[in-house]
Amino acid sequence: MTSANVPETTREIHLAARPVGVPRLDDLAITEAKLPELADGQILVRNTWMSVDPYMRGRMDDVPSPVLPPFAIGEPLDGSAVGEVVASRSAAIAVGATVSHFLGWREHAVLDGSAAEVVDTAIARARAYLGPLGPTGLTAYAAVTDVAAVRPGDVVFVSSAAGAVGSVAGQLARKAGAARVIGSAGGPEKAAALLDVFGFDAAIDHRAGPVGEQLARVAPDGIDVYVDNVGGEHLAAALDALHVGGRVALVGAISGYNAVQPPPGPSNLLQAVLKQITLRGMQVGAYLPQMGRYTARAAGWLADGSLRTRETVYEGLEQAPEALLGVLTGAGVGKVLVRLGG
Amino acid sequence: MTSANVPETTREIHLAARPVGVPRLDDLAITEAKLPELADGQILVRNTWMSVDPYMRGRMDDVPSPVLPPFAIGEPLDGSAVGEVVASRSAAIAVGATVSHFLGWREHAVLDGSAAEVVDTAIARARAYLGPLGPTGLTAYAAVTDVAAVRPGDVVFVSSAAGAVGSVAGQLARKAGAARVIGSAGGPEKAAALLDVFGFDAAIDHRAGPVGEQLARVAPDGIDVYVDNVGGEHLAAALDALHVGGRVALVGAISGYNAVQPPPGPSNLLQAVLKQITLRGMQVGAYLPQMGRYTARAAGWLADGSLRTRETVYEGLEQAPEALLGVLTGAGVGKVLVRLGG
Numbered sequence: 256m257t258s259a260n261v262p263e264t265t266r267e268i269h270l271a272a273r274p275v276g277v278p279r280l281d282d283l284a285i286t287e288a289k290l291p292e293l294a295d296g297q298i299l300v301r302n303t304w305m306s307v308d309p310y311m312r313g314r315m316d317d318v319p320s321p322v323l324p325p326f327a328i329g330e331p332l333d334g335s336a337v338g339e340v341v342a343s344r345s346a347a348i349a350v351g352a353t354v355s356h357f358l359g360w361r362e363h364a365v366l367d368g369s370a371a372e373v374v375d376t377a378i379a380r381a382r383a384y385l386g387p388l389g390p391t392g393l394t395a396y397a398a399v400t401d402v403a404a405v406r407p408g409d410v411v412f413v414s415s416a417a418g419a420v421g422s423v424a425g426q427l428a429r430k431a432g433a434a435r436v437i438g439s440a441g442g443p444e445k446a447a448a449l450l451d452v453f454g455f456d457a458a459i460d461h462r463a464g465p466v467g468e469q470l471a472r473v474a475p476d477g478i479d480v481y482v483d484n485v486g487g488e489h490l491a492a493a494l495d496a497l498h499v500g501g502r503v504a505l506v507g508a509i510s511g512y513n514a515v516q517p518p519p520g521p522s523n524l525l526q527a528v529l530k531q532i533t534l535r536g537m538q539v540g541a542y543l544p545q546m547g548r549y550t551a552r553a554a555g556w557l558a559d560g561s562l563r564t565r566e567t568v569y570e571g572l573e574q575a576p577e578a579l580l581g582v583l584t585g586a587g588v589g590k591v592l593v594r595l596g597g
Numbered sequence: 598m599t600s601a602n603v604p605e606t607t608r609e610i611h612l613a614a615r616p617v618g619v620p621r622l623d624d625l626a627i628t629e630a631k632l633p634e635l636a637d638g639q640i641l642v643r644n645t646w647m648s649v650d651p652y653m654r655g656r657m658d659d660v661p662s663p664v665l666p667p668f669a670i671g672e673p674l675d676g677s678a679v680g681e682v683v684a685s686r687s688a689a690i691a692v693g694a695t696v697s698h699f700l701g702w703r704e705h706a707v708l709d710g711s712a713a714e715v716v717d718t719a720i721a722r723a724r725a726y727l728g729p730l731g732p733t734g735l736t737a738y739a740a741v742t743d744v745a746a747v748r749p750g751d752v753v754f755v756s757s758a759a760g761a762v763g764s765v766a767g768q769l770a771r772k773a774g775a776a777r778v779i780g781s782a783g784g785p786e787k788a789a790a791l792l793d794v795f796g797f798d799a800a801i802d803h804r805a806g807p808v809g810e811q812l813a814r815v816a817p818d819g820i821d822v823y824v825d826n827v828g829g830e831h832l833a834a835a836l837d838a839l840h841v842g843g844r845v846a847l848v849g850a851i852s853g854y855n856a857v858q859p860p861p862g863p864s865n866l867l868q869a870v871l872k873q874i875t876l877r878g879m880q881v882g883a884y885l886p887q888m889g890r891y892t893a894r895a896a897g898w899l900a901d902g903s904l905r906t907r908e909t910v911y912e913g914l915e916q917a918p919e920a921l922l923g924v925l926t927g928a929g930v931g932k933v934l935v936r937l938g939g
Contacts, residue, residue: 313867313871321871321872322871486866490866491862499663505869506870507870508866508867511864511867516864517867519861519862520833520861520863520865520866521866522853522859522860523862524832524850524862524863525859526878527847527876528848528849528850529655529662529664529880530878531877531878531879532877532878533875534869534876534877535873535874535875536870536873536874536875537870537873538871538873541873
């Protein structure tokens with residue numbers, strides 16, 4: 256099986272130390288590792304693109320989670336990636352196929368063919384399967400269409416709206432019939448992107464002033480739905496602005512991810528009682544059976560230009576730690592990716 | 598129309614001053630007021646029992662609410678009451694009928710017959726229509742059967758469980774098939790009542806130690822449902838204990854009602870994301886169309902002894918301010934009532 260294309264070692268990103276607060280570059284380390292021989296049913300993938308996601312911060316702490324286990328010190332990280340199959344002992348996946356899988360944060364990965372999904376690069380670029388056509392897009396789709404169940408005429412507020420999930424959520428809210436879509440992002444450049452790139456009706460720069468005051472200004476008659484990627488001040492502002500019967504999709508809580516002490520929750524949860532508001536936490540894992548159907552629809556929207564995306568790309572495994580720190584501190588617009596091996 | 602039974606004046610409880618923090622007795626005042634002549638369709642009710650409810654604290658602040666307007670300084674409070682009709686210009690309601698209505702906090706009330714409901718004192722005592730057969734019971738019923746949707750086998754946690762809503766909610770959770778029902782109350786006497794009177798499987802005295810630690814002890818395998826009457830520390834403990842897919846009925850937030858500064862919310866709302874937890878705020882007003890059907894069922898449970906209740910009774914309008922302060926500081930077990938006119 257060994258050939259010029261089939262290396263015996265790979266480079267991986269390891270967790271070197273558990274961060275306290277905002278991670279530092281030296282909490283991560285690049286390590287050389289020997290690749291195992293392919294067992295029956297396995298494939299060897301040369302990763303070409305890796306997804307960089309805020310939720311990964313939680314896995315850097317040694318805290319049990321119902322979703323994914325913590326990363327281990329001295330072991331490689333993992334996460335969504337796409338790549339090319341360079342060797343295969345799987346009957347279902349041929350050498351040369353482009354696959355998406357979960358063994359990112361390394362240049363090459365050995366995995367069971369059953370843990371990889373062949374993606375169709377005729378309908379979209381491979382890396383789109385990490386963004387609008389992958390778990391990122393499905394998260395936004397589930398939040399908008401199921402968890403918060405946006406209805407025609409709704410006024411919808413999205414936080415972290417220039418991010419990978421938020422930028423798709425805002426556009427899908429519009430497709431679901433929202434009358435007005437408001438986004439929040441950090442800094443004037445991102446706020447401008449909400450209006451100019453992603454077609455939001457109004458944008459809040461949360462670094463420019465209190466979210467509650469700004470939201471009251473752009474949504475003086477209140478909101479029906481809030482897609483929450485950040486928690487904290489944004490959630491409190493939304494609870495004040497939501498109408499009776501309002502709906503909140505709890506997708507993430509990035510405002511607390513780097514906190515040494517978890518920040519207090521909103522002090523106005525009584526508003527949820529008074530206004531009969533529903534808050535629903537979600538994990539994209541629950542929606543994976545819908546991925547194929549979603550991907551097919553979203554590929555159409557990408558092709559016809561009705562779903563617009565942006566990417567922030569880091570080059571090479573060396574930049575992967577920087578990419579992760581960037582996504583955790585709000586750098587970049589749209590999907591944050593690492594491109595491997597040119 | 599005037600007779601020995603039909604007074605020309607009544608005594609009322611007025612809001613004398615807006616409380617800051619825990620109300621003081623002199624924030625309320627007893628005032629004599631002239632009763633208006635009955636207009637066509639109106640009835641005059643001699644109130645016999647008045648309901649004393651925690652939510653009234655919110656109406657003592659000058660803060661707009663989507664539910665009920667703030668009480669006005671120098672004007673009478675209102676709230677649920679039952680009484681006897683002593684004069685009537687309503688074709689639908691005869692003198693002598695027992696009615697429930699919303700003009701409590703006064704000894705006599707003049708109101709439209711359409712705003713009163715004749716209650717059946719053959720199936721239950723009049724004051725039961727303020728407790729298990731009235732909005733209090735319907736709140737518990739809606740929280741358990743609809744908002745949190747208790748299913749057979751669920752482990753259910755109820756806070757303020759010795760209170761009027763909580764004590765009914767725990768018993769209705771059992772009727773809905775809960776495998777284990779856990780209650781929290783303040784002080785050893787109330788905690789004992791949970792076990793001995795209301796049939797809970799386990800009781801937490803939240804004054805005896807951290808709620809989270811005690812809940813972990815009595816529910817080591819976690820909980821499925823939390824009926825939240827208090828917010829704050831209880832909600833945080835429940836979020837930690839809830840299973841994936843857990844459900845929270847947000848019924849009240851009494852832990853913050855007397856706060857000068859609203860207390861911070863739970864710092865672990867991220868658990869709702871990770872565990873796909875749903876939190877639903879509710880108002881009993883949304884369930885009033887079900888009141889008749891609920892009351893008929895609950896009257897049967899009272900009669901067959903399968904729904905047990907306790908009352909804390911204050912005597913006379915003079916004690917009504919004390920009753921309200923009591924309910925806001927956790928005094929008393931079960932439904933807090935004021936009996937009028939012996």
